Amino acid sequence: MQPIRVLHIVTYMGRGGLETMLMNYYRHIDRTKVQFDFLVHRDFEADYDAEILSLGGKIHHVSRLVPWSKSYQNELRTFFKAHPEYRIVHVHQDCLSSVALKVAKECGVPVRIAHSHNSNQDKNLKYLIKLHYMKKIPAFATALFACGKDAGDWMFGGKQYHVMANAVEVKRYQYKPSVAEKIRNEWNISDELLVGHVGRFNPQKNHTFLIDIFYEIQKINPSARLLLVGDGDGKKEIQEKARELGIADHIIFAGVRTDVEEQMQAMDVFVFPSLYEGLPVTMVEAQAAGLPCIISDRVPEECIITTNLVTTQKLTDSPKIWAEHILERAKNTRTDHYDEIKSHGYDIEEAAKWLQNYYIAHSGE
Numbered sequence: 001m002q003p004i005r006v007l008h009i010v011t012y013m014g015r016g017g018l019e020t021m022l023m024n025y026y027r028h029i030d031r032t033k034v035q036f037d038f039l040v041h042r043d044f045e046a047d048y049d050a051e052i053l054s055l056g057g058k059i060h061h062v063s064r065l066v067p068w069s070k071s072y073q074n075e076l077r078t079f080f081k082a083h084p085e086y087r088i089v090h091v092h093q094d095c096l097s098s099v100a101l102k103v104a105k106e107c108g109v110p111v112r113i114a115h116s117h118n119s120n121q122d123k124n125l126k127y128l129i130k131l132h133y134m135k136k137i138p139a140f141a142t143a144l145f146a147c148g149k150d151a152g153d154w155m156f157g158g159k160q161y162h163v164m165a166n167a168v169e170v171k172r173y174q175y176k177p178s179v180a181e182k183i184r185n186e187w188n189i190s191d192e193l194l195v196g197h198v199g200r201f202n203p204q205k206n207h208t209f210l211i212d213i214f215y216e217i218q219k220i221n222p223s224a225r226l227l228l229v230g231d232g233d234g235k236k237e238i239q240e241k242a243r244e245l246g247i248a249d250h251i252i253f254a255g256v257r258t259d260v261e262e263q264m265q266a267m268d269v270f271v272f273p274s275l276y277e278g279l280p281v282t283m284v285e286a287q288a289a290g291l292p293c294i295i296s297d298r299v300p301e302e303c304i305i306t307t308n309l310v311t312t313q314k315l316t317d318s319p320k321i322w323a324e325h326i327l328e329r330a331k332n333t334r335t336d337h338y339d340e341i342k343s344h345g346y347d348i349e350e351a352a353k354w355l356q357n358y359y360i361a362h363s364g365e
Helices: 018-027 050-052 070-082 092-106 126-132 149-156 177-187 207-220 233-246 258-264 281-288 319-329 338-343 348-362
Strands: 006-007 034-040 059-060 088-091 111-116 143-147 194-198 226-227 251-255 269-272 293-296 310-313
Touching: 006 258, 006 348, 018 034, 018 281, 034 348, 059 126, 070 092, 088 092, 088 338, 092 111, 092 126, 111 149, 126 207, 126 233, 126 319, 143 258, 177 258, 194 207, 194 258, 194 293, 207 226, 207 233, 226 258, 233 251, 258 281, 269 281, 281 338, 293 319, 310 319
Parallel strands: 006 034, 006 088, 034 059, 088 111, 111 143, 194 226, 194 269, 226 251, 269 293, 293 310
Antiparallel strands: none
16 A cells, blocks of 8 residues: 655755754654655755655655746646645645645645744735735635644634644753763863854844844853854854954854754753744754753743743843843753653654644545
8 A cells, every 4th residue: 555645835845943843753754654745946955855855755846936926826736737646735834825725725635734833924025915825824724733822823813723743853852961072072162151052044033132142141251152053044144243243253153954963962051032933843952952941032932841941031131131041041950851841742753643643534545
């Protein structure tokens, strides 16, 4: 018997939060029963493409998403008519998911899942357009998924939805002093304080404020270092700001990494000053690593899944206040929270079984 092939519709499979979440599930699902394929909107090879192909997945390419474009919608129609094997589509395009869902419905795809990964959007020129298309999602989806309550409430406006945990392989992130020492040696760090952050360089992650915070940390602890894992369009702007403040030599721009779990071992404290979030995978990972975490009050409280490991700080507080609290939390001893995280449903083994069973139950096979 052939596996059920589920089509995930994404922008591209880089090492972002939702993409990493999808790969966590993909690696742990029984691929003799359920296979993931991907419809992507970029023509370059992304970080996870080779692994997807090695796991038996297929990657299909279409043009960039322009929600009002008739030619884009026609391209989707052509695709679905050429691929009647896809009876389940799982769309990860946030507010603009309604476009693919609408075309999938027109083409007779019976199971159409919309997945919310955020609890807001950047307030730019596209914001009102995105809200317009977001309101159409429930009309074209047969099921609504969200990474957490805030994300589901914001996107789906009171409609019923399933929370699908941003689960991780918790054991990979458990603190190991030998790994911490290895990574710190690679970055030429001995006993200096290492502040850490993982996230794309976009406005949502609020790197500008993070640099202001680290500038204040430097005033109190001149030997402190900042490790930034991730990449993105805003990286050069942040590097320039660090140079202007005279702290660039103390910041490690690590770029996109395949060993995030090891990078977290080396950190002393994790800082996450986002303007908004759904339920970030990186916060689950940081807690699995036993890291003391300082997060903004815009990050959903439901991401706090451990006892005494996460502190919430107001974004209206000054960078100096953030710095003082970070330095205080960095004194905490690393502790193991494996059982606690698993009990909240964030261990990938159990979460992947749930998703697999969902697909099978709704496949009609």
